[in-house]
Amino acid sequence: MSLLHQDTPDEIDDAARGEEFKGPSHVVWATVIAAILVSIAIAIYVIAGQKPAAVSGDVIAVWAHPQHSESSGLDANGDAMAKQSFDQVLVFAEVRLHNQSKQPLYLLNILTNATLDDGIHSSYAAGQSDYDRVFLAYPAMPVPHGPGLPLNLTLDPGQSADGTFVSSFRLTKQQWDARKNLNFSFTFRYQPSLVLTPTAAVIEQ
Numbered sequence: 229m230s231l232l233h234q235d236t237p238d239e240i241d242d243a244a245r246g247e248e249f250k251g252p253s254h255v256v257w258a259t260v261i262a263a264i265l266v267s268i269a270i271a272i273y274v275i276a277g278q279k280p281a282a283v284s285g286d287v288i289a290v291w292a293h294p295q296h297s298e299s300s301g302l303d304a305n306g307d308a309m310a311k312q313s314f315d316q317v318l319v320f321a322e323v324r325l326h327n328q329s330k331q332p333l334y335l336l337n338i339l340t341n342a343t344l345d346d347g348i349h350s351s352y353a354a355g356q357s358d359y360d361r362v363f364l365a366y367p368a369m370p371v372p373h374g375p376g377l378p379l380n381l382t383l384d385p386g387q388s389a390d391g392t393f394v395s396s397f398r399l400t401k402q403q404w405d406a407r408k409n410l411n412f413s414f415t416f417r418y419q420p421s422l423v424l425t426p427t428a429a430v431i432e433q
Contacts, residue, residue, distance in 0.1 A: 282329035282419050283383070287412065287426040288322040288390070291371045293433045294401035315400045318362065319351075320371050321412055322392040323424065327383035334417040335381040340395035343409035351395040355379050359394050370433040 298313040319340050327333045338353035354362070356376035363373045377391025397404065410430065414422040 280328060281422070282327065282331070283325060283333055283414070283416060283422050284328055285323055285325040285414065285422055285424050287424050287428075288324060289428065290322075290410070290426045290430045291320040291433050292404060292430050293318045293320070293369065293371060294404060295366075314398060317397045317399050317401070317404045318371075319395045319397065319410075320392055321395075321426075322374060322390070323377065323412065324388060324390045325381070325383060325414065325422075326388040327385055330385050332385065333383040333419065335379060335383070336415045336417055337379060338377075338393055338395075338415075339413040340397075341409075341411050341413060342397060342399075342404070342407045344399075344403060344407055349397060349399070351397055353377075353379065353393040353395050356393075359392070362394055 294315070294317050296313065296315050298311055319342075321340065325335075339350045340353065341348055341350045343349075356378045359376040360373075363369055372392075374392045375390070377389070377393045379393075381389055381391075383389060409425075411423055411425040414424070416422070
């Protein structure tokens with residue numbers, strides 16, 4: 229082409245249109261494929277690096293016992309005081325816990341959580357001695373008196389433990405029956421909480 233030759237406007241438009249109609253270049257495709265491969269590699273690394281939870285468990289059975297109680301009318305010194313009456317629901321849960329890690333696990337506390345219309349109500353499980361005292365105070369308690377689950381439980385690697393605990397809610401039977409959900413939270417030292425939900429119906433006694 230002569231140095232004196234100049235492109236006409238029509239030739240310039242045709243050249244521009246040619247650039248517009250070119251498909252994605254191999255560089256673009258290579259970038260997309262590389263990004264996909266990197267994403268897959270990251271996903272495989274994350275999945276491979278995930279460890280199973282340190283502790284697992286099952287709720288074997290749950291019993292609920294609504295009860296109307298009245299105070300003795302005596303204070304801690306034995307002096308007379310006005311009697312007080314209240315409604316409560318005693319919730320007994322038999323559970324099995326299993327340490328599936330390679331380190332000992334130390335149980336710190338247990339929470340029973342009931343979801344009601346006004347939100348979540350939580351109650352700490354009573355200690356093993358208080359659990360046993362319930363059956364001494366109420367000999368006619370219509371709930372099996374199984375071995376209590378100690379709150380200072382230590383689970384060695386591979387060890388399982390079964391036991392029952394009790395929690396108390398200041399609720400009427402009507403409020404308890406209207407609950408929307410029920411679960412149990414187990415707190416272990418240096419571990420995420422284990423939350424167990426009953427799979428069987430609560431036994432009302």
